[in-house]
Amino acid sequence: MSTLRATQGALAVAAAAAIVVGLGTGLSPASAKEKVTVGFIGPLSGGTSSNGLGGRNAADLAVQLRNADPDAKYEYELLVQDDECKPNIGVQAATKYGANKDVIAATTHYCSAVAISTVDVYHKFGLPIIVWGAVLPDITYGNDYKEVHRVNGTMINQNATAAEFMTGLGYKTWAIIHDTTDYGKGHNKYFSENLAKNGGEILGTFGVTADQQDFSAELTKIKALNPEVLYFGGLTPIGVRIRAQMEKLGLDAQFEGTSGIVSDTFIEGTGDLAEGVLAFREGAPTEKLPGGQFFLEQYAKQGYSEPPEAYGAFAFTAMNLILDTIEAVGPDRKKVRDALNNVSGANAADSITGKVDFDDHGQNTIAVITKYVIQDGEWTIWEESEYAAGKRKLKGM
């Protein structure tokens, strides 16, 4: 009862404020622009804080640039909160913005576990948000919330690119090994779906535990199936074991991994066997993005003490998209929400990370995915590799 009353009270105050502001602007057109508040949430302390601080700076940069723009209709104020990469803290932060009717929209969360636990809050309060870092598919696909959007890719986009790219190279048959955690199962699911769409054939799928040492039985079975490619959905430690044991059994298939193996540890663990291994990862090195140079220059000009990190450009894109939308439809949560849901197809937006085209779950479908191949002991961007140039050949090519 008291909550209801409080809400009603808040609504009344907000309505009164709107009228006053409206009158104010109506009476004196030459006065300062109307103030609009937007929010940012990310991990500003703890183990992933370097990413969080980079994201905050990038969102701040978007606001600063907009405020410096004489054509902007509103003056923006950025509120910032720390979710510490902890779901319970994230929910508190989300509730704070949700209950604060001044906050029109927000750019939120780097950690998947936090983002997935806050989507209900945003829906309940009708606060439109754009996720700038978390990659778990369920954040957008596990619900029908119109308030939730995401500019960066998910493991779905990663696997869509992987399937399209590999079939494009001419590979036809696959065997899959994935670990049986949600991460590995997700990769298996989305890769299999996308491979079917692209006409690839899966000869066998093997779920393995994440601490398994010996894969000789699985690999011998796979050898009998004779696939052209072995797809591995999981993390570096067992990826290293599988790559090494393939060699022992004379299994001569192309090895293809996910973002879970894109680390120097994989190369150190596999030694010479790393050469020619492929993997796919969300996002691109910032300088390679369509507007990467512009973003980095502006970021440098503002003199932030922390680097933007890998996902800073996504935070910038998310905040910029929110500001564009508010400019277009005015500072109203519902209108902003609907306008964001309309950013698709012909209405797809341009951004420094490329086109933003939301599907009906609010997920950007043109997310940038980078293709990597290991060349001479280094993760090399496919387009820049000697494999793409035709100087070296992948297995079976």
Add this chain to the structure above:
Amino acid sequence: MDVGLVGQHLMNGLMLGMMYALVAVGFTLFFGVMDIINFAHGDVLMVGAFVGLATYLGLTFVGIENPWVLLLAMIAFATCTVAALGALIARFLVLPLKNAPPLNTLLITLMLGTALHEGVRLFYPRGANPQHFPSLLPSTDYAFGNFTLRVDSVMLLVAGMAAIVGLHLLINRTKLGLAIRAVAQDEDTAKTMGINFTLIVLVTFAIGSALAAFAGILHGLYYSEINFAMGLLLGVIGFSAAIVGGLGNIYGAIIGGFLFAGLQTISVVALPFASAYKDVFAFGVVILIMAWRPTGLIREKVSERV
């Protein structure tokens, strides 16, 4: 299924069984002389593998490149170091608790195992990551259809068998072996016959641990990779293999090791469910065997322990 594949699975199963048997034999040796379960055994194996790798890195750093010299040096240094570690464990953790409840020894070795693998994780350079283990054996292979026979795998198998045969001869044909058997059979009588009980216990732990170090190096050479957590599951499997075979009986341990590897391989090859359940299947069968023969497949003959 074609003959080549059957051969390949058989070879895989044999290699895996050899690893398990070498670990299980250690469990059985310790149980034989001291009636204790040394749960740090799997992690001792891991330490052996890391000492071997460190030896290799050290020797290549000073310019030694002959693979045979490197291999022998690795085995020698790792087995000696880990034998000493085994003796230290016996001297400072096991013997002082001789008259304490067996649970205390079990707990203390369990904690030691944790300390060992956490130690490697924290203090070995980049110890949390998988480490590439060098291939020092000839990598020639012969393909017979779907069967790839690698010379190095055969050599590892032979080396493992040689270690087991060596242990058998040591226990049954030497004076030291006689003393170990005497202690295993009856501690007090052995003491009155003039056998140095403490020394025999230390030597037994040294032998069992050296065997684990040897298995660790075989493991590294076979899989080309070692990591700080490799001993955990190996310890549990080695222990189960020892129990299934009949704890206290070396031949039982060997049979148990190969049986466990066979069950794991069969579950992946022949059963329709995901290979993620292979441990569930293997341990399930072990539980059934335990219900059927509580003292193990080879029943423990008190007079012939070890």
